[in-house]
Amino acid sequence: MSILLAILGFSLAKLSEAPVPANLPADLPTAIYTDPPADKAHPARMETIHVPSGGVAINGVAYLPAGAGPHPIALICHGWPGNEKNLDLAQALRRAGWAAVTFNYRGSWGSPGKFRFAQNPEDTAAVLAYLRDPANAKFLGVDPARIVVMGHSMGGWVTARTGASDHRLAGLVMISAGDMGLVGKLSRPALVKEAAADAETLAETSPAIMADELIANSDANELVPLAPKLVEVPLLALTSDDGLAGHTDRLVAAIRAGGGKAVTEGHAATDHGWSDHRIDLEARIIRWLATLPTAPRG
Secondary structure (H helix, E strand, C coil): CHHHHHHHHHHHHHHHCCCCCCCCCCCCCHHHCCCCCCCCCCCCEEEEEEEEECCEEEEEEEEECCCCCCEEEEEEECCCCCCCCCHHHHHHHHHCCCEEEEECCCCECCCCCCCCCCHHHHHHHHHHHHHHCHHHHHHHCEEEEEEEEEEECHHHHHHHHHHHHCCCCCEEEEECCCCHHHHCCCCHHHHHHHHHCCHHHECCCCHHHHHHHHHHCHHHHCCHHHHHHCCCCCEEEEEECCCCHHHHHHHHHHHHHCCCCCEEEEEECCCCCCCCCHHHHHHHHHHHHCCCCCCCCC
């Protein structure tokens, strides 16, 4: 047995020393396929966070890179209900030197409280306040002056709303965003059917409650009216072949019509979750993050 283990150990060591494949794209960020050097004094780590919001403490996870820091922050907002958490993206961002923070809105995925769409931007603001608290920032080794908010699907809607109200952010990333104002203009039967598909992950709600909230607030939830407040913020707007690209296109057009020049667009022929374009997604975002100025806005 000891001989077998020795052979296995030798084989694994040789595998770890294997050269990077020569056919990788020249502009593929190394964080996609290479672990960073270990730092014994300041190792990479993961911390659970509990963020006060709306009278409860919502749960989250901070993926913290190696090094003394302070590290820039990528705050990742999940969608409705959030089956795709983009944790592979969080890991890639950490390898690229970013502190990637994920969290769950009230009433979703174990966070206490009841799930309501209107609360999701509030919870995001609460996480930002938590990260900007000097004691929390010091413990996590993060730079509260360099925060990028990014969100997938409904999380893209949350991201845009957050960027319109918080002008200290370094940038925004919208991934296959769904404008919940436009979603709320669907018929009630269609919305109830959509809400019923994954309702088991959300607490103290129902398909009917969710549909009625979206319908009642459809005009107020639309993103295009927020465009004037987004003309200055760097925005990476990514769309896919999921039928929702028009939601993002409308917002981008309105931002540019208002004089916005900091928008970068990208499209991929993939599904809503970028299921066969995950490396592409990570690479697009890491490359874009590298273009951001180091100085905080505002």
